[in-house]
Amino acid sequence: MSIDAARPTINDVAERAGVSRTTVSNALNGKGTIGAETIERVKRVADELGYEPNAMARGLRQSKLGVISLLIRPLESLDTAMPEGVDYFLRFAGSAALAAMDHGYSLMLISDPTKPGAPPSSLAADGCLVEAPIRNDPALTLLDRKRIPFVAVGVDPARADAFPAIAQQTERDTRLALDHLLDAGARRVALVTGTDENSWNAHARRGYEQWAAEHGIEPMIRARDETSGVDGGRTVAHELLTGDAPPDGVYCLTGRHAAGFVAGARELGVGVPDDLLVVAGSDAVMNRTSTPTITALDLRPVETARLAVDALIRLLDGEPVDWSSLDPASELVVRDSTSRRNGDAAVTA
Amino acid sequence: MSIDAARPTINDVAERAGVSRTTVSNALNGKGTIGAETIERVKRVADELGYEPNAMARGLRQSKLGVISLLIRPLESLDTAMPEGVDYFLRFAGSAALAAMDHGYSLMLISDPTKPGAPPSSLAADGCLVEAPIRNDPALTLLDRKRIPFVAVGVDPARADAFPAIAQQTERDTRLALDHLLDAGARRVALVTGTDENSWNAHARRGYEQWAAEHGIEPMIRARDETSGVDGGRTVAHELLTGDAPPDGVYCLTGRHAAGFVAGARELGVGVPDDLLVVAGSDAVMNRTSTPTITALDLRPVETARLAVDALIRLLDGEPVDWSSLDPASELVVRDSTSRRNGDAAVTA
DNA sequence: GCTACTAGAAGAATCGATTCTTGTAAATCG
DNA sequence: CGATTTACAAGAATCGATTCTTCTAGTAGC
Structure with missing residues (x-):
């Protein structure tokens, strides 16, 4: 003591x-x-x-602390501490920490450094990872101004090519999910997005609109706050399924919304997958273990985090990075909510 | 760029x-x-x-970086990156990060600083949190020697009172689970622990042995590696349920083992909860969404992390800490695996 | 026997801030 | 009007390391 x-x-x-x-x-x-x-x-x-x-004294002299920071944007909007279902971020953070350690770095979780009360240490790291930046993200602007090397995971929708980023193939992923719904028999497919202005929501919406136009499908889009969780999914299910022309397929970007949508459908007597096919855009544990299990896009947070960390460290070392090759290759994991087969089947992007 | x-x-x-x-x-x-x-x-x-x-220059002068580190012991033994089901640690880390931010600190995830290749930054933090230290934990010894303030979450089983720690009430929690199994009708209750030598496994075992002796129950204890996950639970189910006097109730410390045990029982035609009652010692998402849902002890990782961070920061500020009052108060969440009621019921410790 | 070199170690500058001490005008006071 | 404050700001020390330069013997070379 x-x-x-x-x-x-x-x-x-x-x-x-x-x-x-x-x-x-x-x-x-x-x-x-x-x-x-x-x-x-x-x-x-x-x-x-x-x-x-003393790591600070050494770091001061060598201008290198041996720490990279991780700013997870969506967590800023989640006021409560880590509700269930935010698997993506937790697995991302865990994997990033391990990848950083492999390179001799530690990983620091930070809050928005542009906010007034932000700890000064949030800018002390040698480099920064920004998960899911929002439109015109002030954090990216700040990091750029302060000349702190960073890598974004997902692009700033307003400045797609302005900064180093792991550009997730959201439009391609969206088509993967939508095509699967079509193949499984859906004809009226709705989209449920979140409300954060990040590339994930923006590009999924764009992909959906194009896809709907191509297939002559009337677009049905609803947005629900990411924080609304399962309950948000439930309410949007009631809204859509009791309407004039209810969908027979739905693509919910967040796993929690998808789980809520299934629950809401059941309340209305709409069976999944018999009357309604459901796909989630992010694979959470709850999608794997719920009844019925829910088909979901596995965004490969573990692999993505590792790619991002590796890229950032190359940046720190002044080595060249081929941004175009950094494609996490999502995978659609087919489950009960879009089929009656048993077991999982994978459709690779 | x-x-x-x-x-x-x-x-x-x-x-x-x-x-x-x-x-x-x-x-x-x-x-x-x-x-x-x-x-x-x-x-x-x-x-x-x-x-x-420059945070390092400032930190050097003020001998305070504004960072606390978190060492999660059980993750050291998990070689693969964050398998599903390690909810406890992820939620703990997330909550600790948020709590730290509330105090103007960032949270750094570190690997074992006693290992040769450990980043120097792993000892740069102002203080350290050690989750589930193992017996005679060298990390605690190191931190003590380096005079880095730290708080352990769970005690070092060999040196219970040597260091500042949030002492989880594992024996009490164990009784809570075991009494519940008894109340629900089980007469031959087995225990399945992990193999890490931390206070969680040690005290649960001790609590079980005492409880069994008090109730005249023949002790049945099995240990399975924490890393064995669902599969480890399945194999131990086969081992116990095909033996001479199979249990009619089982308390599995980890959520993954519990899920595996249920799966293994089903393979043998043993119904849960009809023929076998199952309680998990740690509440994972999979326990909430599986079929049947599994009764589990909610160890309150979110609250515990916050208590630990608060205590550490008081330590850093030189304020007194009343260690005896830091009781996270676990809660048993009753689900289908020990009852046929619908919905959750809670039995508070 | 004298220069040249080498091994071994000390000295001093440096990294980028904070903080303690000192200095210099202008303003106030009796 | 001379002595003190006061306001404002500069100067220098400091935090704990690393690193560049310098110094001193002892040894080798011719």
């Missing part, structure tokens, strides 16, 4: 070993030319004292 | 504004006595240049 007794510094080690700071630094880092005996002694003393170089 | 053009420092601002470093610092931080006009000018110049104080 001891917090007192300040941590030993390089000076303490130097003094106790009877050498200079320089010698301690060189001895411990294997640089310069130091006698074997001296190295031995310095190491022993350092160990005795429990000396550990 | 610009990374060049080094970030402006306080000296750049000072020069451009025609004042000294000191004045810039004071003007921006509202300290000292500076003329209103000068403050105005300095702020304008700082803004023009996109100046942001």
Whole structure:
């Protein structure tokens, strides 16, 4: 329970070993030319004292802290702490942390650095990952202005090519989902998006509109707040299914909305998959274990996070990055909500 | 896409504004006595240049970075990236990040700092949270030696009172689960633990043994690697249910083992809850949405993380902490696997 | 025997801020 | 009108490392 007794510094080690700071630094880092005996002694003393170089001092000198930060935009709008179903972000963060560690970095979770009360440490990292930036995202503007290297995951819808980004193939993914609904027998397909102004919602909408036009389908689009969760899905189900021309297929971008839509349909006596086919745009655990299980697009958060971290670290090292090759390749996982087969089948993008 | 053009420092601002470093610092931080006009000018110049104080330099001077780190012990043994079902840790991490932000800190996810390749930044934080330390945990020893303030969540089973910790009431929780199984009609209750040597497994085992002795129940204990997941639960179900005196109730500490146990039982024609009652010691999303839904102990990761962060920050601020009052109060969420009622019912600890 | 080199280690500058001390005008006071 | 404040700002030390430069013996070369 001891917090007192300040941590030993390089000076303490130097003094106790009877050498200079320089010698301690060189001895411990294997640089310069130091006698074997001296190295031995310095190491022993350092160990005795429990000396550990101060990461800030070292970082200051080398202008490199060994930390990358992660800003998850959608979490800013979720006021409550981590409701169930935000699997995508949690798995993304976990995978990013592991990928960062592989490169000798730690991962720091930060809040919006443009907000007034933001911790100064939110800009201390060597580089930053921004998940799902919003339209004209002020965080991207800030990072750019401060010259902090960053990689966005998903583009800023208003500035698609302005910044380094892992551009998710949302339009292609959307077609994958919609085509699957068509193949499975749906003829009137609706779209339920979130309300955040990120590329995910924007591009899915655009993809849907084009697809609907191509197939001569009357567009039916509803938007529900991401935070509304399962309940938002339920209400939109009531709205659409009790209308004049109810859909027989629906593509809900978030897993929670999809789960809610299924629940809402059941309340109205609409059976899934018999009367209604449902696809979720993000694969959450609840989609895999619910009854019926729900067909979903696996956005591969684990792989995407790793790609993003790798790209950011190349950026930090001044190495070239081929942005066009960074395609996470989503996969549609077919489940009960669009078929009566048992077991999962995969349709790769 | 610009990374060049080094970030402006306080000296750049000072020069451009025609004042000294000191004045810039004071003007921006509202300290000292500076003329209103000068403050105005300095702020304008700082803004023009996109100046942001270097967090490392500031941290070095003030010996405080504004970062706390989180070491999740069980993740060290999980080699693959975040398998489904590790909800507890993900929610814990997410909640801790939000709680830290409330206090003006960022949360850094780190890997075992005692491992050779560990990033130096893993010891750069102002304080550290250690989730589920193992027996004689070397990370705790290291943190103690380096004099880095830390709070453990769960005790080191070999050194229960040696370090500041949020002591989870595992034995009490275990009784809660076991008593519930008894109430629901089970007479031969088995325990399935993990193999990590943390207080969770150790105390649950101890609690079970005492409880079994008190109730004259023959102890049946099996341990399965935490990493074995659903499959581990399935195999242990086969092992126990095909034995001489199969249990009619089982308490699986991890949610994945519980789910696997249910699946294994079904394969053997053993119905849940008709022939077998199942309780999980950790509430995962899959327990809520599976068929049947599984009764589980909600360990309240969100609340626990917040308590831990608050305690750590009090420690950092040199304020007293009443460790005995930090009780997350688990709750048993009763579901289909131990009853035929519909809906959830809660039994508070 | 004297220069040239090398090994080993010390000295000093540096990274970018904060903070303690000092200095210099103008304003106030008795 | 001389002595003190006061307001404002500059100067210098400091945080804890790394790194570039310099110094000093001892050894080798001729």
